[in-house]
Amino acid sequence: MMRFAVLLALLPAMALAAVQAKDDNGTLVELPQPAQRVITLAPHATELVAALKPEAIVAVDTASDYPESVKKLPKVATFQSLNIEAILAARPDLVVVWESQAVSQSISQLQRQHIPVFVSRPQTPQDVASSLRRLGALLGQDARADELASAQEARYRQLLAQYQHARPVRVYLQVSENPPLSLSRRSFLGQMLADCGATSPYANARAEAPQVSTEAVLAFAPELMLTTGERKTLDMWKAWPQIPAIKANRLVSLRSDQYVRPGPRMIEGMQKVCEQIDAVRH
Numbered sequence: 001m002m003r004f005a006v007l008l009a010l011l012p013a014m015a016l017a018a019v020q021a022k023d024d025n026g027t028l029v030e031l032p033q034p035a036q037r038v039i040t041l042a043p044h045a046t047e048l049v050a051a052l053k054p055e056a057i058v059a060v061d062t063a064s065d066y067p068e069s070v071k072k073l074p075k076v077a078t079f080q081s082l083n084i085e086a087i088l089a090a091r092p093d094l095v096v097v098w099e100s101q102a103v104s105q106s107i108s109q110l111q112r113q114h115i116p117v118f119v120s121r122p123q124t125p126q127d128v129a130s131s132l133r134r135l136g137a138l139l140g141q142d143a144r145a146d147e148l149a150s151a152q153e154a155r156y157r158q159l160l161a162q163y164q165h166a167r168p169v170r171v172y173l174q175v176s177e178n179p180p181l182s183l184s185r186r187s188f189l190g191q192m193l194a195d196c197g198a199t200s201p202y203a204n205a206r207a208e209a210p211q212v213s214t215e216a217v218l219a220f221a222p223e224l225m226l227t228t229g230e231r232k233t234l235d236m237w238k239a240w241p242q243i244p245a246i247k248a249n250r251l252v253s254l255r256s257d258q259y260v261r262p263g264p265r266m267i268e269g270m271q272k273v274c275e276q277i278d279a280v281r282h
Contacts, residue, residue, distance in 0.1 A: 017033065018030065018031065018032050018033065019031050019033070019034055019137050019138050019140065020137070020138075021118070021134035021135070021137040021138050022134065023117075023118045023119040023120065023134070024119050024120055024121040024122070024127075024131075025099070025119045027119065029094075029116050029117070029118050029138060030116070031093060031094065031116055031138055033140075034138065034139055034140025034141075035053075035056060035093045035094035035116075035138050035139050035140075036056055036093060037056065037058045037090065037091055037092050037093050037094075038053075038056045038057050038058065038092060038093070038094045038095070038096065038139070039057070039058060039059045039060070039076060039087055039090060039092040039094075039095045039096070040057055040059075040060050040061070040064060040095075040096045041060070041061045041076070041077045041082065041095065041096065041097045041098070041103075042061060042063075042064070042096070042097060042098035042120070043061070043063045043064045043065070043066070043257070043261050043263070044098065044120070044122070044261040044262045044263035044266075045064075045096040045097065045098060045120050045263075046060050046061075046064035046066070046070055046263075047066055047067070047261060047263035047264055047265065048096070048120065048128070048131055048132060048135055048263050048264065049096060049135060049139070050066075050067050050069070050070060051132065051148055051263075051264045052132065052135060052136050052139050052141040052144055052145055052148070053139045053140075053141050053144075054067065054069055054070075056139060057070060057073060058073065058074075058090050058092065059073055059074040059075070059076045059086070059087070059090045059092070060073050060074075060075060060076070060077075061075065061076070061077040061078060061079070062075045062077070062078050063078075063079065066257060074086065074090065076090065077103075079100070079102070080102045080103070081102065081103065081106065082103050082106035082107070082110075084106060084109055084110065087110065087115070088113060088115070092115060093116065094116050094117075094118060094138060094139075095110060095115055095116065095117045095118070096117075096118045096120055096135070097117060097118070097119055097120065098119075098120060098121060099119045099121065107119075118134075118135065118138065120135075121262075122188065122262040122263075122266075123187070123188045123191050123262065124156070124188065124191055124192075124195065125152050125153070125155065125156035125266055125267045125270060126152075126153060126156055127188075127262070128149075128152055128262060128263060128264065128266055128267070129148075129149035129150070129152040129153045129156075130149070132145045132148050132149040132152070132264070133145045133146060133149050136149075148264065152264070152267055155267045155271070156267060156270075159195065159196070159267075159270060159271060159274055160195060162274070163195070163196050163197040163274055163277075163278070164197065166197040166278065166281060167197070167281050168197055168198065168199045169197060169198050169199070169223050169224060169277045169278075169280045169281060170198075170199055170200075170220060170221060170222045170223045170224070170244075171193055171198040171199065171200050171222055171223070171224045171225075171226060171277060172200060172201060172217055172220065172222035172224070172225045172226070172245070173189065173190070173193060173200060173225075173226045173227070173228075174212070174225070174226070174227045174228070174229075174233065174234060175189075175209060175227070175228045175229075176209075176229075177229065177233045177236065179211055179212075180211070180212035180236075181209045181210065181211055181212060182200070182201070182202040182205075182209070182210055182212050183200075183202065183208065183209055183210075184202050184203055184204065184205040184206075184207060184208055184209075184210060185203050185204065186205075186206075186207075186208040187208045187209065188262040188266070189228070189254075189259065189260065190202075190203060190208075192266075192269070192270050192273055193273065193277070195270065195274075196270065196273055196274035196277045196278075197274075197277060197278075198224075198277050200220075200222075201216050201217060201219075201220040201222075202216075217237070217243075218240055218242075218243065221242075221243060221244055222243060222244065222245045223244045223245055223248075223250065223280050224245050224250045224252065224276065224277060224280050225237060225243075225245040225246070225250065225251050225252070226252050226253075226254055226273075226276070227251075227252075227253055227254065228253075228254050228255065228259065228260055229253065229255065230253055230255065231251055231252070231253040234251045250280060252276055254269075254273065256269065258272075259272075259273065
């Protein structure tokens with residue numbers, strides 16, 4: 001009975017025990033207790049934290065619009081800049097960001113103010129699963145995180161097994177019309193294409209978003225053309241009707257968030273992309 005009473009007395013302290021996890025930069029993020037006031041400064045980061053502990057989110061960036069509950073929260077950042085004053089006023093005990101050159105100095109400024117920052121840059125559904133587990137540790141939601149992560153990993157393994165031996169399909173992905181830009185496997189969407197059994201003209205480019213050469217695309221002769229914009233942004237390629245994708249009218253828009261946000265819904269987007277690619281094989 002005495003041992004049980006001692007355990008009950010310790011429960012509040014255990015619930016507020018220090019937590020830690022490494023972010024995607026390999027930096028150890030340590031908190032004296034699970035985060036209660038979280039600011040997410042990228043749409044995928046908002047979705048990751050919302051899947052684990054939505055009530056903890058106190059502010060977001062202007063692009064975060066899912067789930068519905070985050071739309072009414074204060075907006076304290078854009079993709080290009082962070083409102084440091086507003087972030088500090090919200091008194092966060094954790095900030096989750098997608099680090100880019102545009103905001104790197106602002107992130108350093110937050111860290112100098114002793115605000116814990118978790119950099120999140122998942123590239124595959126496996127990375128999303130890992131992010132869920134590490135954020136789950138910082139949020140005190142280990143069991144929920146493991147449940148969601150395990151489901152992600154299972155679906156990812158299933159898709160990899162389904163398409164790893166399928167015939168490679170030549171796919172061109174466009175993310176900008178003027179100037180025309182594509183994506184390499186350094187990006188999560190470029191890696192997604194490879195996981196679905198696609199080859200692309202810029203898969204092994206050093207840049208994440210290489211500029212497109214018309215000659216390279218024509219020589220590659222894509223069987224499927226994808227865009228993250230509206231379908232009509234691919235109309236420029238109709239000037240070359242010999243392109244197999246143009247000839248077969250295989251032009252597809254990937255405008256939905258599930259394709260362009262490496263969060264919990266990314267696996268759904270991957271399945272749909274794989275199905276679009278697989279349709280070319282049949």
